[in-house]
Amino acid sequence: MTCKRPPLALSLALSLALSTLWGASAHAGDLVVSAAASLTNAFKEVAQGYEKAHPGTKVVLNFGASDVLLQQIVKGAPADVFASADQKAMDKAVEEKAVKPASRVDFAANQIVLIVPTDSKANITALKDLTRDDIKRIAYGNPASVPVGRYTQGALEAAGLWTAVQAKSVLAQNVRQSLDYVSRGEVDAGFVFATDAAVMPDKVKVAVRVPSQTPVTYPIAVTTREAAAKEADSFVAYVLSPEGQAILSRYGFQKP
Numbered sequence: 001m002t003c004k005r006p007p008l009a010l011s012l013a014l015s016l017a018l019s020t021l022w023g024a025s026a027h028a029g030d031l032v033v034s035a036a037a038s039l040t041n042a043f044k045e046v047a048q049g050y051e052k053a054h055p056g057t058k059v060v061l062n063f064g065a066s067d068v069l070l071q072q073i074v075k076g077a078p079a080d081v082f083a084s085a086d087q088k089a090m091d092k093a094v095e096e097k098a099v100k101p102a103s104r105v106d107f108a109a110n111q112i113v114l115i116v117p118t119d120s121k122a123n124i125t126a127l128k129d130l131t132r133d134d135i136k137r138i139a140y141g142n143p144a145s146v147p148v149g150r151y152t153q154g155a156l157e158a159a160g161l162w163t164a165v166q167a168k169s170v171l172a173q174n175v176r177q178s179l180d181y182v183s184r185g186e187v188d189a190g191f192v193f194a195t196d197a198a199v200m201p202d203k204v205k206v207a208v209r210v211p212s213q214t215p216v217t218y219p220i221a222v223t224t225r226e227a228a229a230k231e232a233d234s235f236v237a238y239v240l241s242p243e244g245q246a247i248l249s250r251y252g253f254q255k256p
Contacts, residue, residue, distance in 0.1 A: 031231045032078045034062045034069040036085035036147065036218070037174040038110065038193045042251035043083070049247060050238045057231060065174040066090075067145040073098045073223060080232040083107070083220040083239075085175070085193070086147035090219040099221035106256035107239050108218040108248050111194040112151050114208040117185045124189055124207040127156065131164045139170045139181040139190035148175040152191040154213040179204065195252040217256045 035043050040063045047059035062069065062079065066089035073079045074096050082099055084090045093099045116124055122135060130138055141149030149171075156162040170187050172178035175196055182190040183203035193216070197206050220239060222232040238244045245255070 035083040103222040108253040137187040
């Protein structure tokens, strides 16, 4: 049975309302970075490293589904840097004139995986196992707003399994929500990025490494907000530096 979720418009409205409250906590002079949810752990350390290398600078991080973050920026929420989990969200950012096209660069790569709770007895070893009658609930990001959901849909369509899996879907508003559903045993399986699975090795395990029809690459760009433009350029340079790339590598991200 498909799990009912709030309409996308409502979800975006709630996210935008929350972003207004969040934005109020950012002070003048802060560097505001909006980044895909899958970057949460890695970018927290990246921010610490950047602040250490740039005394006096405070990095304010905002994590969420890439499409939702973009809508926040378009609607006026403060953001100096945008890091997306797929190219489609960044393409939209360019179209909306939310980022400076010349600053756009790929900085990391990832992989889609199918995970199950560590104590699962389902014995899922291939995507086709998801069509079995004993597999009732499968979590993945909403393809309308979440990059991991778009990658998942593409992989399942290529395998001829999209319709069957969609009938069992539990839609997540970002990749970390999908991870949480699996970790709590609320679903039989879920699709996340490999780096997300590595966050909870005691609660989830990888059942299948999923071939993606589109390379899973992460672009980053400086927004058109001028409040901290030079600092934003500097932050992007740090992400691309050997120090920044080493941090990303420790969290399982690959080079683009």
